[in-house]
Amino acid sequence: MSEPVLELIGLRKAYGALVVTDGVDLCVPHGELHALIGPNGAGKTTLMNQISGNASPSAGEIRLLGETVTHLSVAARARRGMARSFQISSVLPEFTVLENVALSVQARSGSSYRFWSAASREARLNDRAMGALAEVGLQDRAYAPAGQISHGEKRALEIAMALVLEPKILLLDEPMAGTGHEESERITALLRRLKGRYAIVLVEHDMQAVFALADRVSVLVYGKVIASGPPTSIRENAEVRAAYLGDEEFA
Amino acid sequence: MSGEAGALPLAAPAVPRPRAWLVGVVIFCALALAPLAVPFVGGNYLLLIGSRFMILAIAALSLDLLIGYGGLVSFGHAAFIGIGAYATGILAVHGFTEFYIAIPVAMLAGALFALVTGAVAIRTRGVYFIMITLAFAQMAFYVMGSLSAYGGDDGLTLPSRSLVFGSAALKSETVFFYAVLATLIIVTLALRRLVASRFGRVLQGLRQNRQRMEAMGYSAQGFQLTAYVIAGAIGALAGFLLANSTEFVSPAFMTWQRSGDLIIMVIIGGGGTLYGALVGALAFLSLEEGLSHVTDHWKLIFGPLLVLFVIAAPGGIARWLGWRAHE
Numbered sequence: 370m371s372e373p374v375l376e377l378i379g380l381r382k383a384y385g386a387l388v389v390t391d392g393v394d395l396c397v398p399h400g401e402l403h404a405l406i407g408p409n410g411a412g413k414t415t416l417m418n419q420i421s422g423n424a425s426p427s428a429g430e431i432r433l434l435g436e437t438v439t440h441l442s443v444a445a446r447a448r449r450g451m452a453r454s455f456q457i458s459s460v461l462p463e464f465t466v467l468e469n470v471a472l473s474v475q476a477r478s479g480s481s482y483r484f485w486s487a488a489s490r491e492a493r494l495n496d497r498a499m500g501a502l503a504e505v506g507l508q509d510r511a512y513a514p515a516g517q518i519s520h521g522e523k524r525a526l527e528i529a530m531a532l533v534l535e536p537k538i539l540l541l542d543e544p545m546a547g548t549g550h551e552e553s554e555r556i557t558a559l560l561r562r563l564k565g566r567y568a569i570v571l572v573e574h575d576m577q578a579v580f581a582l583a584d585r586v587s588v589l590v591y592g593k594v595i596a597s598g599p600p601t602s603i604r605e606n607a608e609v610r611a612a613y614l615g616d617e618e619f620a
Numbered sequence: 621m622s623g624e625a626g627a628l629p630l631a632a633p634a635v636p637r638p639r640a641w642l643v644g645v646v647i648f649c650a651l652a653l654a655p656l657a658v659p660f661v662g663g664n665y666l667l668l669i670g671s672r673f674m675i676l677a678i679a680a681l682s683l684d685l686l687i688g689y690g691g692l693v694s695f696g697h698a699a700f701i702g703i704g705a706y707a708t709g710i711l712a713v714h715g716f717t718e719f720y721i722a723i724p725v726a727m728l729a730g731a732l733f734a735l736v737t738g739a740v741a742i743r744t745r746g747v748y749f750i751m752i753t754l755a756f757a758q759m760a761f762y763v764m765g766s767l768s769a770y771g772g773d774d775g776l777t778l779p780s781r782s783l784v785f786g787s788a789a790l791k792s793e794t795v796f797f798y799a800v801l802a803t804l805i806i807v808t809l810a811l812r813r814l815v816a817s818r819f820g821r822v823l824q825g826l827r828q829n830r831q832r833m834e835a836m837g838y839s840a841q842g843f844q845l846t847a848y849v850i851a852g853a854i855g856a857l858a859g860f861l862l863a864n865s866t867e868f869v870s871p872a873f874m875t876w877q878r879s880g881d882l883i884i885m886v887i888i889g890g891g892g893t894l895y896g897a898l899v900g901a902l903a904f905l906s907l908e909e910g911l912s913h914v915t916d917h918w919k920l921i922f923g924p925l926l927v928l929f930v931i932a933a934p935g936g937i938a939r940w941l942g943w944r945a946h947e
Contacts, residue, residue, distance in 0.1 A: 421835065423831070442834070442839065443831075443834040443835060444834045444836075444837050444838055444839040444840075445837075445839075447834065447835055447836055447837035448837040452835070452836075453835050455831070455832075455835075459829060459831060459832045459835075460829065460832065461824075461825050461828040461829050461832060461833075462828060462829070463824070463828055464821075464824075464825070464828070468821070472821055472822070472825055472833075472836070473836050475818055475821070475822075476836040476837045476838060477837075480818075481818045481819060481821075481822045481838065481843070482818075482819055482846070483817055483818040483819060484813070484814050484817050484818075484819045484820075485813050485814075485817055486813075486817060486818075487813070487816045487817065488816065488817055488818045488820070488821045489816065491818075530832075530836070534836060534837070
């Protein structure tokens with residue numbers, strides 16, 4: 370049996386008396402799309418930040434491909450195969466869309482301590498970047514400054530930047546947040562295409578998308594996983610329904 | 621689709637930006653022709669002033685690498701000038717006057733100081749980075765002031781200008797002027813390459829969005845420290861030239877006021893364009909020179925002028941002329 374790509378063991382984080390991650394165990398095998406859902410303030414983003422290294426847990430362990438990465442920096446984890454998108458779009462605003470992705474390609478393509486030849490003329494970087502832009506449907510926007518594209522386009526750009534990192538696991542924090550109906554359908558379609566190629570942890574509020582995409586769903590409430598399983602069993606879980614009481618998506 | 625991609629223009633096509641380098645060419649040509657005016661205005665004084673302008677422009681260019689491209693507001697850049705100048709002066713006192721010894725030693729000294737102080741400073745950000753670079757520069761200032769063997773506060777007079785393979789050609793103000801101009805052009809072109817390279821892109825990316833860059837796997841500190849060391853070495857190169865220009869070295873080379881002047885040059889020129897720093901340095905120094913002939917209290921005029929300028933052209937001269945920054 371192949372080892373899991375991502376494993377969380379007894380992960381815990383507390384700010385003083387406030388426990389925001391409370392003994393979370395999670396195991397994501399290769400090719401699985403694992404959705405993390407939960408009401409606002411359940412600690413989903415905090416958990417994502419601990420996985421990516423943007424926040425450090427108080428206790429517990431994080432393993433990436435069997436290797437403990439609990440105390441590694443964000444950059445070190447990224448180099449070991451973690452790629453993420455942020456809840457609030459995070460791009461390099463002054464660079465063009467193409468330059469954003471090319472810089473991401475560069476991170477996996479030889480040394481960046483090269484001081485002389487122009488990066489913009491490296492066909493290897495640009496071709497790869499263009500390919501990824503085509504995959505997410507952004508090739509027409511390649512030369513627009515990334516700070517000036519629409520919100521939905523930024524979300525797609527972030528995914529393109531993550532893809533060229535050749536990740537072992539994708540951490541997507543609300544990739545559909547703030548996007549219009551059409552854009553969110555486009556991203557859903559994109560995720561469906563990516564599914565199976567990578568292990569994916571998806572935090573998302575759009576329940577329709579979650580139940581359409583996820584292989585497994587974990588429900589986080591007050592920092593605790595109260596249920597974990599295939600979408601159908603989560604939909605019928607009484608505890609989950611109670612946590613989401615009043616939410617028409619579950620009604 | 622990706623097959624087609626290779627055929628597409630690789631640089632952003634729609635952005636007009638030849639004006640930036642055109643201004644560079646104009647400036648370099650104007651400087652190259654300036655000595656022709658010597659018989660009519662100023663005599664050798666014009667050459668001395670011109671050399672000094674260009675030397676400080678070299679320092680401002682290296683500071684632009686940190687401020688404009690790296691987002692690292694170093695408030696201690698004059699220390700590198702001082703270290704390069706002292707390295708040159710101390711070597712000369714001990715009989716090492718060849719430029720091919722003085723330049724590498726000066727630049728290595730600047731790089732080493734940058735490496736040691738930068739390794740600490742780069743761990744901080746924003747105002748703390750400003751303060752810690754200032755603190756290190758002040759340390760260097762006081763250390764040089766207490767070096768009684770090399771003149772202490774009074775400074776150190778060089779026995780001569782650096783030799784070029786045994787020849788004293790740099791004694792001629794005209795030759796020295798052109799040597800400085802050649803250095804300025806080389807530094808400008810080298811920095812142009814640097815900022816467009818892979819390394820330059822990473823450095824600019826870190827300024828724009830450090831969190832995103834780290835999520836891609838780039839460790840900020842290594843890149844920023846490397847930029848700091850490069851800028852320090854170039855600052856020390858300016859110091860080597862300044863020591864030769866005045867044939868004198870003193871702690872006054874590395875006062876915090878000079879560090880502040882360099883920041884102002886970069887800001888009024890417009891950070892992140894290189895040519896902006898060049899224009900900024902020349903504008904700043906011309907204004908200073910011009911006003912100081914009018915009145916002893918020239919700072920009373922200079923200060924408000926700077927304020928007005930920053931209000932009128934917040935992106936500096938470069939932005940005002942419509943150059944695209946961070947290219």
